Amino acid sequence: MEFEGEFELEDVPPEQAWIVLSDPVAVRDSLKGCRYIVPMDEEFNFDEYEPEENLETLPDADPEVVADRAFEEGKRYAALMQIGVGSVKPRFETTVTIDERDDENFEMIASGGGNASSSSFSMTSGMRIREHETGNGSRIEWWTEADISGRIAQLGSRVIKPVADKIVNDFFSSIEQQMTDVDERADAGVTDRLRNLL
Template structure:
């Protein structure tokens, strides 16, 4: 499975960076995310609940970040287990770029899945993945249209300390990956 997409966020790249680093903004935008835990500067665990047709499962996953180029791009790998519902694993690449008064957020995901989720029709899964993406970006754009708390921007030398941006976008992509499992 491969999935690509892009969104224009109505905020500067610096504001999008800050918004993606704000746990309150994320909790308001990511549906089904129960927890996120930082294990190191580049490794995180996540727990999400996702329903696709008749299959509803709680997924526990690990995200590993690489190729960090703040505030422009990164890559990640994901491995999630949903018990009897199945599993999902894959990789993603994310890019942020200034575009006019806004920011273009682009992503490309490659994934493999198994278990019950692999038996669900791709049309149903496509619909769920699209709805999850639409819901997240709608909520995130709305949050970004309002004031975003000021925060110090990390320098390129502080890339490992800038990891919250990466795990936030990684969680979003992981949710797409879990929803798009065939």
């Protein structure tokens, strides 16, 4: 299955959008059904891991802390997702690798997959942030190619696509609110500090 779309953020410059979308905690908090996104090693155990709660994001978080935990090219991350699709609500243990990350052009590509007791998926996904044509805000282009099998796949794209669209729209609406909070509450130096740290 293929999914793609664009999302516009008014009054949010690309560099600010990139900083928030580079933070696994901000992404987790905006992605419905996601319990955590954390760096993983060979010893990682989904059943035993207990995520840290109440982690601060911008504008409240220390910029150096946000920079230290930002997604890194070549690094693997564990994500625990639970998303309802029709009558099915599987708990996906997901592994994601950041294949490419371009801080100059605000582009990122990731790949990975996950499985639950009766379903599995593999995917490649990408994101590109551009300045809006009006020069006021950002345009985010995103795409995902996913191979889904098992019980969820049996539901078909007519059931899956509306759920995926709602997750994406809710995600970007939440991200936009986080970015608005950063824009309104952070002092002017926070974005510049993070740009230098990333």
